[in-house]
Amino acid sequence: MARRTANEGEGVGAAAAAPQEETVDRTQFIGWLAMVVGMFMAILDIQIVASSLENIQAGLSASPDEIGWVQTSYLIAEVVMIPLSGFLSRLMSTRWLFVASAAGFTIMSVASAMAWSIESMIWFRAAQGFLGGAMIPTVFASTYMIFPKSKQNGASVMIGLIATMAPTIGPTLGGYLTQSMSWHWLFLINVGPGVLVALVVAATMKIDKGDRSLLRGFDLSGLFAMAVFLGSLEYVLDEGPKDDWFDERAIIYGTIICAVSAAYFFWRMIRYDKPIVDLTAFSDRNFAVGCLFSFALGIGLYGSVYVLPLLLARVRGYDSLQIGTIMAITGICQFISAPISGRLMRVVSPRTLLTIGLILFAIGLGLNGFQNSQVSFNELILPQALRGVAIMFCMLPITNLALGTLPPEKLKNASGLFNLTRNLGGAIGLAGINTLLDNRIDLHFDQLANHINPASTAFQNTLALLTARYESLGISNPGAAAMKSITNIVGRESTMIAFNDVHLAMAGIFVLALVMLPLVRKPTAMGSAPAH
Known part of the structure; x- marks a missing residue:
């Protein structure tokens, strides 16, 4: 009888303990939300200057070759910090690393706004990227440390939405701030949130302790x-x-x-x-394959955000606000699909959801590969919507596959490596995109230019029509003006075809990613592992 009573008591105790394991400390949750805001700021600042580089160039009297370093210096410094953050988090603790990162990022934001030359701007932006880079992987690691298994999906939806939304809206927000105020506000907008984030995280995120002994043998x-x-x-x-x-x-x-x-x-x-960086996490097959998927997602995410605005500016002559309106479709669809992807993760396997996401991403990019130089808002709605949905359907299962089954002691370091692969995917993808774009523009221009010859009836008719039009307008040399117009048309069409080629190439990357899906092992079912 006594043994049965003891067993009953153990059952009651276990039942009482279970709900506690499924709860999240409210104070830590508030701190985690503040960390998410900090991560959003750090990712946003990669792209927020993209649509305002000409304004910054004029304000700092910089050359076209120099102004590109406003973005490049930030990216280089951030890429160095992301893998280093795992070691620093173990050394300083998650809380104090994030506080130092947020504070340093905010200070350098003020310094960037007060830059007096292009040289000072480049140095301040490098410091901003380096100091702010620690905020990104720290959030991913903290999510799997403070949330129980049953709640990690919902938390992952939020950080996935923020991580993918920030680069999407960066150029739009940057263009609006520059046009309505000045380019200085691209950086000053970080001050209020940065100070608040640092204070809140310092007061709430007591989830681990630093280990100063790591300095021995550094x-x-x-x-x-x-x-x-x-x-x-x-x-x-x-x-x-x-x-x-x-x-x-x-x-x-x-x-x-x-x-x-x-x-x-x-x-x-x-x-x-x-x-300083533990590479043994790659011995876990799901983490290694998850990083490959993250790399592919980085190409699609950063590549599409870069290519479409460039197309609309070059071919259609749209300004930053018009481009922002079109890009907003992707953001809206991301918001709508975020809770849907979270719910689907509870009823389908991550592999199934990722399959759907990769297919939708490939279709969305593929539809952009069959457009003409008169493409407008209506033709871009469906491709943008599909991409917005696909981003969330990819981000959540990729994060779950890569980080969801790792032991807690490997999370900090692995989170840095995971985020690094996405950024490297974006960097390598952009390099490939620019190279492919330049080569294909030259190729298509040469092919189309072959039709500009006296033997072509279409060419003769077009030349005569344009010459007559310019002559009626009183142009002094209507024949030369007509030839210049034809050359511009050839340039526009060759550029448009090249952009189509780039979109199809990116779609092909996501088709290839589907081939890697059989390499993924089914992760542990939600709720089967103990809460961190």
């Missing part, structure tokens, strides 16, 4: 090798398409430095007892 040479490797890689990828790659001596030197530092970095991480 791998300084490994840190230096990683910084040189990732920094030179980002430089080569960003500047290569502009300088015809290896036709420029600086790109050759950058590639050599990247290759040598990469070889030393990986050798060091494998051989050193206390590596």
Whole structure:
């Protein structure tokens, strides 16, 4: 009888304990929301200057070659910090790393707004990207530390929405701020939220403690090798398409430095007892394959956000607000599909949801590959909507597959590597896009220009029609004006066809990603693992 009573008591205790495991501390939840806001700021600032570079260039008296470094310096520094954040989080604790990151990001935002020259702007933006870069992976790791398994899907939906929404709305918000106020507000807008985020996280996120003993045997040479490797890689990828790659001596030197530092970095991480970045997470098949999917998603996410505004500006002559209106369709569909993807994760496997997402992304990009130079808002609604839905259907299962089954002690480091693959996907994707775009424009221009010859009846009719039109307008040399118009038309059409080719190439990447799905093991069912 006593044994039965004891067993009953154990059952009651277990039942009482179960609900506690499924709850999230309210204070920590508030801190986590503040961290999500900080992550949004850090990702937003990658693209917020994209539509306002000409304004910044004029304000700082910079050259066209120099102004691109306002974005490049931020990206290089951020890419270096993201994998380093895992080590710093273990050293300082999640709370104090995030607070330092948010505070430093805010201070450098003010400094960027007060920049007096292009040189000072580049240095301030590099510091802003480096300090703010720690906020991104820290949020992903914290999600799996403070939420029980049954609630991780909902939390992942939110951070996935923020991580993909920020680069989508960045150019739109940047264009609005610059037109309504000035380019300085691209950076000053961070001050209020940045201060609030730092204060809230400092007061709430007491989820772990730092380990100062990690400073003993700190791998300084490994840190230096990683910084040189990732920094030179980002430089080569960003500047290569502009300088015809290896036709420029600086790109050759950058590639050599990247290759040598990469070889030393990986050798060091494998051989050193206390590596600054632990690569053993890649021994988990789901994490490794999840990172490949994250890489592909980075190409599609950053590539599509880059290509479509460029197309609309070059071919259609749209301004930043018109482009922002079209891009908003993707954001709206992301918001609508976010809760739907969260619910679907409860009833279908991550592999099934990811399959749907990859197919929708490929179709959305593919539809953009069959458009003409008169494309307008109505023709872009469906491709944009499909892409918005697809982003959330991809982001949530990819995060779940990569991070959802790792032990807590590996989450901080693995989160940095996971986020790094998405950023590298974007960087490599943009380099490939720019190279492909330039090559295809030249190819299609040459092909279309072959039709401009006296033997072509269509050419003769068009030339005569335009010449007569310019003559009626009183143009002094109507024949030359007509030829210039025809050349412009050829340039416009060749550019449009090249953009179609780029969209189809990106769609092909997502088709190839579908081939990798059989490599994914079914992750642990939700709720089967203990809460972190």
